[in-house]
Amino acid sequence: YNGIAISKNDKEFVVAFDNFVNGxxxxxxxxxxxxxxxxxxxxSQALKVCVSYIRQLxxxxxxxxxxxRNEMAAKRAAMMYDTLIYGNEIYDPEYNELKS
Known part of the structure; x- marks a missing residue:
């Protein structure tokens, strides 16, 4: 989250989740x-966070x-997000442009 405009509450969640996953x-x-x-x-709200995380990976x-260390996670996230894009479940021209 360094360099990302993020609210205090969102940052607290990221830190708490990081600590939870890490041990x-x-x-x-x-x-x-x-x-x-x-x-x-x-x-529904949690899924939005999950999909946003997958998108960023x-x-x-x-x-x-x-x-x-995280190649598998990044690659699988790309496969999942691509499936949502190609299945017309998500419209994301910025992501499609990135892949061009």
């Missing part, structure tokens, strides 16, 4: 299942902003 996460699958039980409106992949 406190015990099961990504179970955490995902539990998140899917939050209020339905919040599920996909952009990083296409720009070569990854290393061997």
């Amino acid at each position: 406190r996460l015990q099961s990504a699958a179970n955490t995902g299942k539990a998140l899917a039980t939050i209020h339905r409106y919040l599920q 996909a952009i990083n992949y296409h720009k070569g902003y990854y290393d061997e």
Whole structure:
């Protein structure tokens, strides 16, 4: 989040999530299942965050902003986001231009 215009609340979430994933996460699958039980409106909002994260990893992949530690995550994110783009689920001309 360095160099990114981000609110204090959003930054606090990023730091908390970073700390959670870096040592406190015990099961990504179970955490995902539990998140899917939050209020339905919040599920929609959480998915927006998830898709935005996938989009940024996909952009990083296409720009070569990854290393061997996160190459698989970046590559898979690009594959997922491309599927949404090509399936006309998301309209993102900026991303399409990046890939040209």
